[in-house]
Amino acid sequence: MLSELIDKTPSYISYIENGFKSMSLETFVLIANALRVSPTQLLIEQLTCTEIYASKEITLLLSDCSPYETLVLLDVLQALKVSLRERHEQSDE
Template sequence: MQYDINLKIMSQRIKESRLKLGLTQEQLAEIVNLSVPHLSKVENGHKGLSLDTAAKLANALDFSIDYLVQESAGNSRRVFHSEMNYIVADCTEEELSKLLKLIRTCKEIIRE
């Protein structure tokens, strides 16, 4: 199986996740033991990551490495599930119930 790393998508996911958690670049860089300029280059898509750094970022930002690096069409379901898990991770049971109802309704509308 071949994986093509899309730095633009990877960098967007890192930045969005950092902001969602309310972390500054300085705070995240300290957590994962990177320099702020290095993290900035990663978030801007100008620099890739080692596997070790990707794992540290995934742990710090509470997502899987799959979510960070997979983008090929053959893995779209896995990426979808990973992204959905990330999106609903902080939801209450009531919110999850409402989201499920919305998804079912949207699916019906799409299939009409």
């Protein structure tokens, strides 16, 4: 269905999906438009400087923690956040 929407062959789409071929920027935009998503949504797994990436990494980091470890880490993060903001405010003065 996607191949029809962007006027490419199904085998070409398969090659792209499996990493055997690279696509042009034009094809990438056609795919994003056909899927009605933003290009960022298609790239999000590859982008490492986004809030979504950070959120997924934090979730992965906590996935093997016990409830106790999770609560301790949450306390540490909250304290770190407060400290970062206080130091940032002090450096602005």
